[in-house]
Amino acid sequence: MPPNPFLLAADNPAALLPLLRENPSLASQQDAHGYSLLHAAASYNHLDLLRALVNEFHVPVDLRDEDAETALFVVETVDAARILVEELGLDISIVGEEGQTARQKIEEEGDYPDVAGYLATKEAPAQANGTNSLQCTVNGHTESVALPVPPGLSVNFDAMPEEDIAAALPDPEIRRRIEELAAREDFHTAAGQEALRRLVVEAISGEELAEERNVRPRED
Structure with a gap:
């Protein structure tokens, strides 16, 4: 045998x-x-x-x-x-x-x-290079967005279902802008993806949005 x-x-x-x-x-x-x-x-x-x-x-x-x-x-x-x-x-x-x-x-x-x-x-090779990527699903379209991350900061979105990312953002203004961006005809172009990247970074840092709020006129 x-x-x-x-x-x-x-x-x-x-x-x-x-x-x-x-x-x-x-x-x-x-x-x-x-x-x-x-x-x-x-x-x-x-x-x-x-x-x-x-x-x-x-x-x-x-x-x-x-x-x-x-x-x-x-x-x-x-x-x-x-x-x-x-x-x-x-x-x-x-x-x-x-x-x-x-x-x-x-x-x-x-x-x-x-x-x-x-x-x-x-x-975590992306984290070692100082970047992270986020899978965003908006209106049925899934996109991978590279996010610059400050040294020493790690961002992990693995635990959240993709379809819940926009809804989980704390600011309704950010959610509105994501929905508007997804409806644009150039959403899948380089310009559209760069706009999405900037918007996601803004949602994480809150810096640019905060600056916009500071200059908005009051509505009495």
């Missing part, structure tokens, strides 16, 4: 590599649940096997199991996570069937907080 490659991936990766070189088609094999040798190598922290599967045998690094989860969802060490993300280029924003990223799932389960912490640092 031929050796089981999944057992070798878990317990004896050194013996698995010669077997794969004799029969490279085994490298991308998945069991009945979509579990792959890549998942096994990541889970059991067999780093050389992990590299070989992708680099030598060309197994897709984003291979998914039956739950649409990549190997990143089963890592137990920062080293395995770092190889998948930084060396092999696995996209950390991939979500499984439950709608969670690998970081969110690992964080929720609470078993490997160091892995969750590492992935959290990789999820």
